Amino acid sequence: MLADVNAWLPPLGDLRLFAPELVLVGTIAAVLLVPLVAGRNPLLAGLIAMAGTVLALVATGGLAPRVADGPQGAFAAPGYAAALLADRFSVFFKLLLFAFLVLVIWLWLTGAAWRVTRPVRVGAIGGPEFFVLLLTSALGMLLMVGSLNLVVLLVAIETASLPSYALVASDRRSRMGAEAALKYVTFGAASAAIMVYGISLLFGRFGTLDLGAIATHLAAHPGTADTAFWIGLAAFAAGVLFKIAAVPMHLWCPDVFEGAPVEITTWLSVASKAAGLGLLLRVVTVLGPAPLHVEVATPLAWGVGVVAALTCTVGNLAALRQESVKRTLAYSSIAHAGYMMMAAAITLSPTAGGGGPGFTAVVAYLMVYVVMNLGAFGVTALVVWQTGSDHLSSFTALGRRAPWLAVPMAVCLFSLVGLPPLGGFTAKWYLLVALGKGAVAQPWLWILVAVAVINTALSLYYYVRIIRQMFLVENDALPAVPAPLGGVALVTGCAIVVLLLGTLWFNPLGERATILSERLFGLATTAERSQLAMVAPAADSASRAESPLTGAGVSG
Amino acid sequence: MLTIGLTHYLVLAAALLCCGLYVMTTKRNAVGILIGAELVLNAAALNLVAFARYGAGGLDGQVATLFVIVLAAAEAAIAIAIFVNYYRVLATIDADRGDTLKG
Numbered sequence: 078m079l080a081d082v083n084a085w086l087p088p089l090g091d092l093r094l095f096a097p098e099l100v101l102v103g104t105i106a107a108v109l110l111v112p113l114v115a116g117r118n119p120l121l122a123g124l125i126a127m128a129g130t131v132l133a134l135v136a137t138g139g140l141a142p143r144v145a146d147g148p149q150g151a152f153a154a155p156g157y158a159a160a161l162l163a164d165r166f167s168v169f170f171k172l173l174l175f176a177f178l179v180l181v182i183w184l185w186l187t188g189a190a191w192r193v194t195r196p197v198r199v200g201a202i203g204g205p206e207f208f209v210l211l212l213t214s215a216l217g218m219l220l221m222v223g224s225l226n227l228v229v230l231l232v233a234i235e236t237a238s239l240p241s242y243a244l245v246a247s248d249r250r251s252r253m254g255a256e257a258a259l260k261y262v263t264f265g266a267a268s269a270a271i272m273v274y275g276i277s278l279l280f281g282r283f284g285t286l287d288l289g290a291i292a293t294h295l296a297a298h299p300g301t302a303d304t305a306f307w308i309g310l311a312a313f314a315a316g317v318l319f320k321i322a323a324v325p326m327h328l329w330c331p332d333v334f335e336g337a338p339v340e341i342t343t344w345l346s347v348a349s350k351a352a353g354l355g356l357l358l359r360v361v362t363v364l365g366p367a368p369l370h371v372e373v374a375t376p377l378a379w380g381v382g383v384v385a386a387l388t389c390t391v392g393n394l395a396a397l398r399q400e401s402v403k404r405t406l407a408y409s410s411i412a413h414a415g416y417m418m419m420a421a422a423i424t425l426s427p428t429a430g431g432g433g434p435g436f437t438a439v440v441a442y443l444m445v446y447v448v449m450n451l452g453a454f455g456v457t458a459l460v461v462w463q464t465g466s467d468h469l470s471s472f473t474a475l476g477r478r479a480p481w482l483a484v485p486m487a488v489c490l491f492s493l494v495g496l497p498p499l500g501g502f503t504a505k506w507y508l509l510v511a512l513g514k515g516a517v518a519q520p521w522l523w524i525l526v527a528v529a530v531i532n533t534a535l536s537l538y539y540y541v542r543i544i545r546q547m548f549l550v551e552n553d554a555l556p557a558v559p560a561p562l563g564g565v566a567l568v569t570g571c572a573i574v575v576l577l578l579g580t581l582w583f584n585p586l587g588e589r590a591t592i593l594s595e596r597l598f599g600l601a602t603t604a605e606r607s608q609l610a611m612v613a614p615a616a617d618s619a620s621r622a623e624s625p626l627t628g629a630g631v632s633g
Numbered sequence: 634m635l636t637i638g639l640t641h642y643l644v645l646a647a648a649l650l651c652c653g654l655y656v657m658t659t660k661r662n663a664v665g666i667l668i669g670a671e672l673v674l675n676a677a678a679l680n681l682v683a684f685a686r687y688g689a690g691g692l693d694g695q696v697a698t699l700f701v702i703v704l705a706a707a708e709a710a711i712a713i714a715i716f717v718n719y720y721r722v723l724a725t726i727d728a729d730r731g732d733t734l735k736g
Contacts, residue, residue: 228697235704239711246718255722256731258715263666263728266708267657270673273701274650277680277694281643284689286697332734 091151094143094163096136097171101216104129108208119189119203126208127182130215134175141168158287160226169440169593170222170355174348177447178215180567181344182208184455187563188340188462202247202338210240210247211344218352221320225288225363227276227313230356234272234316237352238265241345245337257336264329268319275312282306292363295373302373310364314380317360320353321414324387331395334407339461342403343454346410347447354417357381358439361425378425382521385422386528389415393535402457403467405539409493410450412536417442419525420508423515434511436594438504441586445492445504445578452489452571456482459560459568469546476548479558481565483547485572490540492575495533500578503586505533642683649676663719663726667712674705 092099108125115121140163143149148166150159189203217237224230242265246258276286282305283291295302315326322330334342361381364373392412399405420442423435457467459482464471475483492501509526516522578586649672656669678698685694720726 228693228700232700232704235708239707242711242715246715249718250722252722253733255715255719256733259663259719259728259731260734262708262712262715263663263670266667266670266712267673269704269708270653270670270677273674273677273704274680276697277646277677277684280681280690280694280697281684281688284684284691286690286693335734 085154087152091161094140094149094151095161096140097133097175098216098219100129100133100136101212101219104133105209105212105216108205108212112205117204119205119207120186122205122208123182123186123189123203126212127179127186129212130175130178130182134172134179137168137171137175140171141165144168158225158289160229161220161224163223165593166355166359167219167223170351171219173351173443173447174215174218177347177351177451178211178344180451181211181340181348183563184343184458184567185340187561187567188458191462191561191564202340207244207247210244214238214240214244214344215348218348221352222355222359225359227279227286227288231269231273231276231316234320234356235269237320237349238269241341241349244341244344245333247341248338251336251338253336254338255336257333261329261333264326265319268315268326271312272316272319275309275315278305278309279313282309288360288363295364299372307376317353317357318384321350321357321418322353322411323384323414323418324391324411327388327391327411330411331404331407334410335401335404335467339403339454339458339467342407343451343458346406346454347450350410350414351443351447354414354421354439354443357418358421358424358436361421374425378422378519379521381418381425382422382525385415385418386525387415388412388418389528389532393532393539396536396539399539400469401467402460402469402472402543405543406450406453406457409536409540412532413442413446413450413493415532416505416508416529417446419529420511422525423511423522433591433594434507434514437587437590438508438511440594441507441590442504444586444590445500445575448571448574448578449489449492449499449501452485452568452575453493455564455568455571456486456489459564460558463558463560469543472543472546473550474547474552474555475558477551478555479560482558482560482568485568486547487544488572488575489568490544492579494537494540498576498579500575500586503579503583505529507587507590639683639687642679642687646676646679646683649673649679661727661729663716663728664713666728667709667716671705671709674701677701 104126107129108122111121111125112118144164148162148164150162152160154160185203214237217233217235217240220233221230221237224233242258242262245261246254248254279291280286282301282303283294285291285294295306318324319326319329334346337345361377364377389412392408392410392415396405396408396412399408417439420435420438423438460471460475460479461467472486475486488499492499495501495505509529512522512526512529516526653669653672653674653676656672657666658669660666660669678701681694681698681701683694684690685692685698688694716726719731723730
């Protein structure tokens with residue numbers, strides 16, 4: 078066994094499946110090394126990061142046809158399931174993350190170019206280290222959605238988390254940044270430690286670190302879903318819920334989002350949550366829906382449902398009394414994570430006819446959420462750069478002082494509420510339809526429908542408060558707010574897309590999301606996963622025989 | 634004569650876990666909280682090695698332990714850098730003293 082492992086080398090083809098990650102790693106190296114030749118230039122580092130990300134986005138697009146026929150396992154040592162997976166699910170999330178990363182770097186570049194011409198009021202962040210950390214956290218998030226191996230997932234979550242802690246403190250003179258980073262790192266260390274303990278329990282119970290193998294084992298021996306399994310799974314979930322910022326692991330989120338530089342808040346509010354949600358969906362898809370798993374899926378569905386309802390309600394209630402716009406948006410992002418987790422609960426309901434509508438809802442919601450959240454944070458960033466504060470009073474009379482910022486902000490905020498004819502309404506519509514369809518088979522889902530509707534009404538108050546401050550409160554003494562053209566283009570683009578998603582793209586979004594979710598999850602069932610686990614080592618040994626180097630190792 | 638078996642290791646790891654959780658929840662000093670987290674990580678590492686030795690998992694558990702050790706080191710490095718920065722700004726590493734952000 079030991080000799081066999083020693084002799085094994087991954088086939089070269091496996092590396093091609095991870096071209097996006099490799100491009101990103103190359104970019105990280107370039108960002109670090111180029112300053113040795115060209116000198117320390119923040120703008121240059123930003124441009125290299127941007128170019129590398131665009132290249133990685135293209136590489137991900139090129140990966141799509143390769144995984145069109147089904148999931149591809151990679152790095153499967155003999156006798157083991159694949160350590161990494163490339164499938165439509167991970168390709169979708171990678172495209173989303175890379176596209177978002179491009180926009181965040183664009184936002185940063187806009188701000189950096191703008192600051193050169195302005196008196197600096199907010200601590201400037203930038204430099205090669207900044208982009209190394211940003212890209213490394215992106216790398217971790219990519220890996221989070223591309224594996225079922227518990228150790229790989231652990232490494233991925235930590236790769237995403239550790240640079241994020243440092244990014245929050247990247248403005249080293251900021252008192253709020255230092256405090257936010259301290260809270261983030263202590264919370265993160267605690268939840269990661271608990272997650273590792275959960276992994277050790279799962280490993281002890283099943284003798285494997287592969288979630289697919291655990292699911293297969295559970296299907297074959299229903300009695301193994303015992304206390305040790307549930308404690309292990311709950312402890313593992315602590316780490317995942319930390320990334321999503323779901324109740325009860327949400328306490329870090331508002332402090333970190335308020336204290337971090339606004340570009341980093343933008344990045345974390347979408348990317349960290351999207352990756353955590355992707356991980357959660359993958360875990361529940363593997364453990365849940367197969368018919369043999371009722372005794373696992375039902376408690377799991379209840380667990381996810383209760384956490385989703387709590388997350389949503391806590392987020393919205395806490396947002397009601399915030400004075401800081403960043404903090405309000407942080408609580409709003411907690412609430413939106415709750416809505417998306419509701420859809421995850423439907424996918425687990427054993428008799429709800431599979432997860433189809435639930436997955437469609439998650440995919441549609443994520444696509445809309447990325448755009449409207451970027452718009453809202455983008456405007457906040459532009460206001461913070463000029464006024465030096467994100468307090469509600471900085472937004473006073475913005476409708477007069479900077480209509481080109483106030484109008485996109487209003488569109489994005491109304492969309493976050495979920496009012497028609499905006500994208501947020503489309504997302505909520507698909508969510509409620511999916512919940513309703515699920516509730517026909519599982520009456521307890523009506524509770525989630527009620528929670529979602531009540532929360533939407535609650536959230537109206539604090540979003541509209543910002544809009545009221547921008548348009549109805551007048552103060553003639555305040556000067557106009559100039560803004561860089563690139564930033565205005567970004568937020569206006571977001572507002573236009575949000576508007577289109579609510580009107581012309583209403584049906585296309587649903588159709589696209591349905592196609593995507595069918596493709597994403599059609600092959601991700603437990604049966605096919607375990608089949609993949611069986612096939613992968615065999616396929617690997619075939620390719621190993623072709624390679625003289627590894628072939629010799631095996632015979633020796 | 635007493636034979637040391639899986640149970641002994643698991644009980645020790647559980648005791649470490651409880652110590653770690655206690656330290657994490659009661660300490661105000663940020664370094665203390667980090668030490669608590671390290672205790673929990675060590676409990677998990679001990680579990681993994683014990684299960685690898687006595688359970689069905691084989692080498693997987695030991696490989697996982699190596700990863701856990703590396704992650705613990707990386708986490709401590711980042712955490713202590715952040716604590717130093719916090720100290721420079723606030724002249725304390727008491728986690729409770731950072732109360733600018735709340736609500």
